Amino acid sequence: MELLTLLALVLDSTLRLSAPLILAALAGLFSERSGIIDIGLEGKMLGAAFAAATAATFTGSPWAGLAAGIGASVLLALVHGYACITHRGNQVVSGLALNILVSGVTAVLGIAWFAQGGRTPQLPGEARFLPLEWPGAAPLRDVPGVGTLYSELLSGHNLMVYLAFLAVPTVAWVLYRTRFGLRLRAAGENPQSVETAGISIIALRYRALLCTGVACGMAGTYLSLAQSASFINDMTAGKGYIALAALIFGKWRPYPAMLACLLFGFLDATAIRLQGVDLPGVGEVPVQFVQALPYVLTVVLLAGFIGRAIPPKALGVPYVKER
């Protein structure tokens, strides 16, 4: 019984911790499937988190925050597009540059506007996305098994968590069942085949980056308006890179990428639970070790545990019209 509750708690925080990863991984999926490497997920999330917190502070509305977050992220995605699509720049360099730029700009603006060492002011509840109680969750809480599952696991998350998990089938549907998805996949594999079919590869890739911007904006907003109640310097703490790793583990496919995000979320949740816990036979596990676990796993998995991930063939190759 004790164990079941513990498990429910860990799984509950797994969902909350993987939600932003899922949104960011899906964001990366659009960009990378179209052939543009997106190492800038980190920067876009951070920028969105800052813009969302700022807008929510001034307006008191989480929706205005979400709009600002998406706006900031889309803007950054378009800058990446301008460098990589229009001017055929190096996609990794452009992405990294944006990450560094955003990390600095958010800190500077944060200090200038709010004078709290780069933080934004603590947001009141109505300016955030709060947990939604599902009907009947409270009375069912004490029913063993199903009740715990329902009230702990399914109910009581904020709107963005549900959106993140709904986004997975939606993106899969777009990718595999629509014209845009077909062209997107073709663009990442063989852009010439798209161009010779009479479709502009440039317009297509910009559209893909718009989708990336929107999804990544949601991921960033989640961090400052749902998970926390303010923006903190560098609060993404590598989540953008983890999401990119999850996308690669998932071989650039929506459902497997979601599973990879859940795995990372689970490790993170476990790490939090394990802090200060005495494990039988091991003793107390050092906090640092537990916190390092997701990153160690990233390295192990990347080192070939998942088999060879075959990226879209044209990924990272600037498109130049033949000769």
Added chain:
Amino acid sequence: MSSSEKRRNTTPTAGAPAVELLRINKWFGAVHANRDVSLSVAPGTIHGIVGENGAGKSTLMSILYGFHRADRGEIRIAGRPVAIRGSEDAIAAGIGMVHQHFMLVDTFTVVENVILGAEGGRLLAPGTHRARGELAELASEYALEVPPDALVGDLPVGLQQRVEILKALYRGAEILVLDEPTGTLAPQEADHLFRILRRLKGQGKTIVLITHKLREIMAVTDRISVMRQGRMVAHRDTATTTVAEIAELMVGRRVLSQVEKEAVKPGRDLLSVENLRVRDDRGLSSVRNVSFSVRAGEIVGIAGVAGNGQSELMEALAGLRPVVGGRILVAGKPVGAGGRLRRRLGLAHVPEDRRRMGLVMPFQARESAILGHHDDPRYRRAALFDWAAVSRDTAGKMDAFDVRPADPRRITAAFSGGNQQKLVLAREIERDPLVLLVGQPTRGVDIGAIEFIHRRLVAMRDAGRAVLLISAELDEIMGLSDRILVMFGGTIAGEFPAGRATERELGLLMAGAAGRERSAP
């Protein structure tokens, strides 16, 4: 909207040519790639365009398909002037193109490839359904059967090409342009392609065929246009011309299509291969227990459709690919791993892909000409290069192999394909090796240079050296070899003395039809 209007506009004006190009001009920087090129293709015919590499054929077709825009000139389709600004306009005008390098997505199914760009709505399901039905119809109408749900990357080249043709027909193409369509096909596949083309012609489609293979163009076209150095130099009816005349028009002088060869009595084994086993890049076994030898004074040709282990065999012999099992002997001595000892034993290698493996494109010619021989004391002065000596040496090689322009300091990439290839051959042959491995010696090389290269290979043989030749050109294999081996699926499927092999026999073995010749159509 406008695309369907344009299609209506192209209903043929009676008697007008299907395609008419009027005084097309195109510059790339200072290079005048097309000079006042005019062309008229009659509807319902197969029209061949021939010319050497760099003659401007591909540029002309790129203009027709909207990849490039002409700097001057007019395009008329079925008698009406059209502006072709991109592939979209070309498709709308009823032009379909089968590119030399297929424009297919390997990870897509056949149906997905066919509907890409012509999905017929935001959702895929209805378009896919419609495409299935139409593909079945097209398949039976033109002998274009392809499994609709197979992944294109898993299909053999011949079938991939059919997918390209289907793509064009699915978009309603009335004019089909094929760029070097038989480059990677086995002879039987090429024959099947020609049957398809004739059937398309029978249904009133117009076909433009770009090629440098003269025999094929004589077999299938109604009319031939010849390009040379950016100009259209002649038009001929196929029925009233000859291969010799077309070849002469292409090159601008008389050429010998067959190399004269004296009978030579082969001597001892210079290259012996015993039970050789090699894996390809994916770790799959690609050369399976192959044994053969090449004797002094002999050219042995290996025929085969690309991807049957010839390339891996060549790389293993040259020391570029690890050997899994078996032995390689040069003049009776086993070679170790790597290339250095082999070279000392007298093995030289002209790789299949000169751009990727034979030369360093941004290097000066003299730097490319000593690749792999940097430690030669002749090029050295103390610890430094003696560039004057290298230049002299390279100039000598360029002279002996007729590399033009004979400028040792010119950047390698600035030479034409034929001259680059001669530079590689000069580097390898001038050291007078015992065994010469040559892969695709004339790929992307002009007819004039082909003749020269062939003569040099025969001269090697006449001098008592052993030559192992791998080529996708069956004509080349048959014309040069004293013995022909056919590779299929990583094994040697057959061996013929020169002169005893017919193209049909070789083709069947290349296609893996060894035991079932009778059942082939």
